[in-house]
Amino acid sequence: MFSTVFLDRDGTINRRIVGDWVSREEDFVLLPGVGETLAAWQREGLRLIVISNQRGVEIGRLTVADVDRIHAYMASLLLPFGVRLDAIYYAPTGSGPRAKPAPGMLLDAKRDFPAIDLAKSVMIGDALRDCAAGAAAGCATILLAPPEERDAMLAEAKAKQIRVDHCVASLSDCRSLVLPG
Numbered sequence: 001m002f003s004t005v006f007l008d009r010d011g012t013i014n015r016r017i018v019g020d021w022v023s024r025e026e027d028f029v030l031l032p033g034v035g036e037t038l039a040a041w042q043r044e045g046l047r048l049i050v051i052s053n054q055r056g057v058e059i060g061r062l063t064v065a066d067v068d069r070i071h072a073y074m075a076s077l078l079l080p081f082g083v084r085l086d087a088i089y090y091a092p093t094g095s096g097p098r099a100k101p102a103p104g105m106l107l108d109a110k111r112d113f114p115a116i117d118l119a120k121s122v123m124i125g126d127a128l129r130d131c132a133a134g135a136a137a138g139c140a141t142i143l144l145a146p147p148e149e150r151d152a153m154l155a156e157a158k159a160k161q162i163r164v165d166h167c168v169a170s171l172s173d174c175r176s177l178v179l180p181g
Contacts, residue, residue: 007054008125021056033172035081050088057092101132135163
């Protein structure tokens with residue numbers, strides 16, 4: 001069904017730190033089932049690309065070197081599962097054409113990987129801005145929402161006219177949506 005999976009980082013791949021940024025390796029904790037899910041998708045030939053806003057750089061909470069170090073650490077945590085990310089894109093600002101909800105990072109990936117068919121791609125994230133970016137790029141969207149927040153998030157998406165194709169609790173719950181059957 002899909003050929004490329006775009007993934008938000010914080011809250012999708014790793015534990016989100018509410019009100020703060022993942023700025024050190026010890027702050028980066030993979031969420032349960034992420035390695036196994038990504039490995040299953042990659043074994044089926046799907047391209048895996050991380051798309052992340054990193055506004056902490058803009059406000060001085062992180063440096064570009066910090067973000068690069070965290071991404072290298074993330075890659076090292078995924079290697080034992082056999083996962084090699086195809087690319088990681090991040091926006092060091094909270095606004096502009098590259099920062100979600102704008103589709104800039106997805107379009108950058110399309111430029112760098114001409115074989116990407118955005119209509120056969122999916123954007124997965126835990127925030128409405130992730131779905132907005134994916135929809136703007138022409139991708140399918142999957143919102144990750146805890147059961148207690150699901151109804152409120154879907155109501156907000158409807159009010160803001162943000163297309164959410166599917167809503168599940170975790171990345172592991174997306175497994176069959178991305179690879180049906």
